[in-house]
Amino acid sequence: MKIKLLFAFILCSFSAFAQQKYNVMDFGALGDGKTNDAKAIQKAIDACASAGGGQVVVPGGHVFLAGPFDLKSFVDLRVEGGAKILASTDEKLYTRSAFRENKGEGTIWIGGEKLEQVSITGTGTLDGNGISFMGEELNDSYVLKPFNVIDPRPHLLTLVGCKKLNIDGVTFQNSAYWTVHLIGCNDVSISNITLLNSIKIRNSDGIDIDHSKNVRINNCYIESGDDCICLKNRREFEEYGACENIVISNCTMTSSSCAIKIGSENMDRISKVLINNCNIVNSNRGIGIQNRDEGTVSDVIFSNLIIESRLFSDVWWGKSEPIYITAYPRATANNKDAGWRLPKGQTKGYVGAVKNIYFSNIRCTGEGGVYISGENQDKIDNIYFDQVSVFMNKTSKEAGGLYDRRPSNVEGLIKSPIAGFHFENAGYISLANSSVMWGNAKPIYAGKALETKNVKKINTVNFQERSNNK
Incomplete structure (x- = not known):
């Protein structure tokens, strides 16, 4: 009997640990589609990471307007069905270059560097609000706004030097620049996502696998103005070496480019x-x-x-x-x-x-x-x-x-x-x-x-x- 009780206690403790959840609304997010909830979302992510990991829940039925924020190791960002995280249109918020010292090719909205065991899951939506960053609409494209040094158009997700990533089920949409950019990452699974960008937005790549290894992309539906899936080795990140061991399967794609x-x-x-x-x-x-x-x-x-x-x-x-x-x-x-x-x-x-x-x-x-x-x-x-x-x-x-x-x-x-x-x-x-x-x-x-x-x-x-x- 004692052994059974001990086993039940261990199992219950493990389940409690595995199910640690951090609802962004408990950290001050309003989800009214008007207030910048980035600080609240970041607080929830930081608290989850500080506790050793768990799930940050973005609850359904709300639109969470947000400026830039970062993911952390051992965190599952769970965007529930009916939930949307919407990029703020305030261009002054976007100051981090997506390409280090090369500041003329977009900024970072959702970022993270040198992380491990990171997930983005759920059936909700990450919306880059892309058309809001565009100029005049033409028959075949949008005019790109002029800029001085920094192109403020945000890349939707930029992860650098990360290990064991899992992206599953979510919808990415309306990116103003590249959507999912993985640089120097190792052991990556991207599955069952829907990615819907305007086919008129130039540079709106779907998934860019950059200097990354051991990547699996499967069961995805992608529409994008620029390349749907692109493998590359950018010069700004040359220390990460080759791009290799990539498997892409069971995807449907539409692109104005390739x-x-x-x-x-x-x-x-x-x-x-x-x-x-x-x-x-x-x-x-x-x-x-x-x-x-x-x-x-x-x-x-x-x-x-x-x-x-x-x-x-x-x-x-x-x-x-x-x-x-x-x-x-x-x-x-x-x-x-x-x-x-x-x-x-x-x-x-x-x-x-x-x-x-x-x-x-x-x-x-x-x-x-x-x-x-x-x-x-x-x-x-x-x-x-x-x-x-x-x-x-x-x-x-x-x-x-x-x-x-x-x-x-x-x-x-x-x-x-x-x-x-x-x-x-x-x-x-x-x-x-x-x-x-x-x-x-x-x-x-x-x-x-x-x-x-x-x-x-x-x-x-x-x-x-x-x-x-x-």
Whole structure:
């Protein structure tokens, strides 16, 4: 009996510890959608962390307006269904740069550095209030407001050097800049989230995995003006090393730019990446490897994808390419791409190699074709296509007939007939069991089914071309 009572006491004590909860309203949050509740939210997070960890509860039925605040180790920020944390529109509150000494590319709203065992869970909403930070609305985008030194547009979530992160179930929406930016993080799970940004807000990336390792992204729905999911290695955080061991699966995405992108910022190595069972809908560019810096990209597998692409205006990079690989040195003609993008003290850079990339069982539908182009044959090598079909059909009013190599030190937009598969300046390419089909509205700019220029070796097996009625 004593043993049973002792066991029951231990179990009860453990449960009590595991269920420690800190309701933000108990720390002074009003949740009226008007009062800045950031201090109250921060008090709840700090109290939870000081006690050794637990759950900070953001209760449903309220809108918690908030300026910047930070997460802490061993804290689960639980945003309950019907709850919303809404970014304050007071630009004076946003002073912390999202990129350290590079102050011209946004600020931090929800942040954290060198944390461990951090979670954001629940079915509530984190809202960046993004349109409030924009200028005039245009047909295809919003005008970006001018600024002096600091661009006040807040990134929604920025976590640096963290271990064991879990983001599950929440909705992220209306970010004014990047939404989820993870830098130098290790052991990350992002699952079951909905991410809804305006497709007119430039730079409104969905998830940016930067110098991070052992990351799993699955079962997510993402709409964004800029890239939905992007792997990169920014120069401002070079001490964190390579971006590797990334798995992306079972996601649905829509983007005005590129749904899944690797690059363009890559000053280290991106490798060992698996992207599987994803649906890309109504996007400008489907999947892209856009290498512009000295870092390398290798050992990437794309499989079991459906890609639907269409043309957008020149505001957005991309020309309806379902699959895109380019490797050119970065443009240096403007401060955005020079400045902080190039190695310190240098005025021009060079580009690393893209090798061992595999595409399998992919169905592409849209207004453009597969495009691969490099600085020379050594920059893009060992590219494999198996069971990749391209159905090209005109659906938008955009003119088309352009290849897009921006941002690069060569001509960015090249007028050309658009092939189903275009391979230029590459090493070895294998094209097996693949096809090009022309739709009933075959674009007037359509070129050959397969176009090759300066390719060292191409191996073609069972490649077919046909029209829609054959």
